[in-house]
Amino acid sequence: MKLAWLGLLLMCMNMAQAETPSAPTAPPAQADAAQVAKDAANYRKARQAVADLEKISAPSGIQETYKTMIGGVEQWLNVRGQDRDQPMILFVHGGPAAPAMPTIWQYQRPIEEYFTVVNWDQRGAGKSYAETDPNVVGDTIHIPRYIDDAIEVAEFLRKKYHKDKLILMGHSWGTVVAMGAALKRPDLFYAYVGMGQVISVRENEGVSFDYALQQAKAHNNTEALKELQSIAPYPGNQPITRERIILARKWPQYYGGMTAYRNESDYYFDGPLLSPEYTAADVHNIDRGNLLTLGRLLPEFVQVDYSPVRSFPIPVIMFMGRHDYTTPSEPTARWLAQVKAPYKQGVWFEHAAHMIPWEEPGKVLVSLLRYVRPLAEPARKK
Incomplete structure (x- = not known):
């Protein structure tokens, strides 16, 4: 069954179509029971192979997945690293409700050699979705609550793993949450790393729309032109409604604004099917969390605007995809140029759009080692 994961990265609306079955794709009707059983067994073997590859065997390492009470509801954490004494990264995923945990097997292992990485399924997202009645959680779905959750997670991790501070990373929607947490509680973090950073939603939407319109004209795409012109000028002075933002996101992502040089990102949307951390029910709950x-x-997201922030209390590093038209990088680069911070650094990923860790994992690791890890080194040497 095809499902639209409306929130990855937001960002709010991703019109990419994702295959999210609860089991391997069903064989043709004429296939016999033996073939069905064989396919199911092969699927289980594939997941086990990923689990075996991901297994951390080093005596100094850590590999834990568990739930804990955060902000009054149980939420899931995944903690991985080859050496528990390495600096700890708290990764705040995109969406809303697009957890990174089921796809970290695709890109994270090299990072785990130099950092302990924590992935957190936010309230209503992924594995956390099933822990609390959606009707109860629904009343708490507000940006300030997510920011407070991130702070509570950071405090929990510091205490449990005996860390002075953490490195805070956000991706897409997660940058709204993480940046808010860094501004509110800078004492918890060595540095903030933003990827697919959201500075001003309205500005982002305008840049993204203009790119899509330019590409549609260049490719003489009459379908795209008709749909885009139906909401022009965008965003203009009108409200950014669900219907308008869905249409506005569709074509920039088709023209490589989500994954560079591609009109689809199936590697990401199908990735959870092989996750050792996720059951079939967890995979289905990703879509339920989006909804x-x-x-x-x-309504709160479209009002997000960090552009008035002229001073940032901790080191800030921005990873920017040159081809990102899901959360365009140009506004982030302009903001970074004018902000005052103890340390700041912009890193351009020339062959990436919005999915930087998946698209250029090698450069992500090198950049973390060059620009981020030294910020936590003095504490490790005490």
């Missing part, structure tokens, strides 16, 4: 959170957060 739970998106409508509730959209």
Whole structure:
């Protein structure tokens, strides 16, 4: 069954179509029971192979997945690293409700050699979705609550793993949450790393729309032109409604604004099917979490604007995809140029759009080692 994961990265609306079955794709009707059983067994073997590859065997390492009470509801954490004494990264995923945990097997292992990485399924997202009645969680779906959750997670991790501070990373929607947490509680973090950073939603939407219109004209795409012109000028002075933002996101992502040089990102949307951390029910709950959170957060999300922030209390590093037209990088680069911070650094990923860790994992690792890890080194040497 095809499902639209309306929130990855937001960002709020991703019109990419994703295959999210609860089991391997069903064989043709004429296939016999033996073939069905064989296919199911092969699927289980594939997941086990990923689990075996991901296994951390080093005596100094850590590999844990568990739930804990955060902000009054149980939420899931995944903690991985080859050496528990390495600096710890708290990764705040995109969406809303697009957890990174089920796809970290695709890109994270090299990072785990130099950092302990924590992935957190936010309230209403992924594995956390099933822990609390959606009707109860639904009333708490507000940006300030997510920011407070991130702070509570950071405090929990510091205490449990005996860390002075953490490195805070956000991706897409997660940058709204993480940046808010860094501004509110800078004492918890060595540095903030933004990827697919959201500075001003309205500005982002305008840049993204203009890119799509330019590409549609260049490719004489009459379907795209008709749909885009139906909401022009965008965003203009009109409200950014669910219907308008879905249409506005569709064509920039088709023209490589989500994954560079591609009109689809199936590697990401199908990735959870091989996740050792996710059951079939967890995979289905990704989509349910999107539906739970998106409508509730959209009115607040479209008002997000960090451009008035002229001073940042901790080191800030921005990873920017040159081809990102899901959360365009140009506004982030302009903001970074004028902000005052103890340390700041912009890193351009020339062959990436929005999915930087998946698209250029090698450069992500090198950049973390060059620009981020030294910020936590003095504490490790005490």
